[in-house]
Amino acid sequence: MERIVKQNLLYDFYGELLTEHQKEIYGEHILNDMTPSEIAADHGITRQAAYDMIRRCNKILEGYEDRLQLVHKFLKTKEKVKEIHTLSQRILHEDKEQMKNDIRQIECVSNGILEDL
Structure with missing residues (x-):
């Protein structure tokens, strides 16, 4: 998975667990694509402090994901839902016997x- 997409997902799932200051700094970097230099200028801190905060937040959010696996479960479920969607679209254009097989597959x-949840 692309690093930026992964960071956005981690922030979406676990961002509320960061402190307000961490959310502000990390959110500007992730959501607004600001560089550590731009963040530093806006917040009156050094570029190094902004960079360190971003790295620290990355580690914190990755630690949450290592323990809770919410992003992993979300992506796994999303793939299964895509498969169901594909099968249901195919059913609309099939004969009855193939339709039964696809419905059984959708059920599986x-x-x-449901088991993953």
Whole structure:
């Protein structure tokens, strides 16, 4: 997964667990694509302090993901839902026997989602 997408997902899932100051600095970097220099100028801190805060927040959020696996579960469920969508679209254009097979497959995939939750 692309680093920026991963950072955004981690922030979306775990950002509220950061302190207000951490959310502000890290959010500007992730959501507004600001550099440590730009963040430093806006907050009256050094570029190094902004850079260190960004790295620290990355580690904190990755630690949450290592323990809780919410992003991993979300992405896994998203793939299963895509598979269900593809199968349901295919059903609309198939004969009855193939339709039964696809419905059974949809049932298996949806059961897998329910088990994961």
